[in-house]
Amino acid sequence: MYLTGRNHPQRAAHRPALASGATADSSRRYRCSYTPRDTFGHLNPSDTGAAPFVQFRAANAEQAVELAQKVTGCPVIEAIRIEG
Template identity: 85%
Template sequence: MNARRYRCYYTPRDALGHLNPSDTGAAPFVQLHAANAEHALELAQKVTGCPVIEATRIEG
């Protein structure tokens, strides 16, 4: 597998599990290695337990 780095933005949840988007509009993110963007989205969903908004490949 040729893993690449991705930054995945997600919508966090509050203590009761309800979606709690940021008041500033800036979404938190996790960075991880994955084979492609689709795989990165799946991994980010598993890691955060939250809906993932976007996966962006990090060059370099």
């Protein structure tokens, strides 16, 4: 409620963009770990062993890997399905 006593107007629910060909029922969340590149384009793996990751909604792991490669421009190590 605002200070003027009016209720806040209803907003449209936020929906994440789905991968091509995926529907709301078939999409699942995936976490894709990748090997980053340095400024010269060479692969630069982490010294600690922890790889950076990106998360996507996709129909399957193969589609999630393809999306991660397009977004990061780096080789993807693995795609893990996130339950929940």
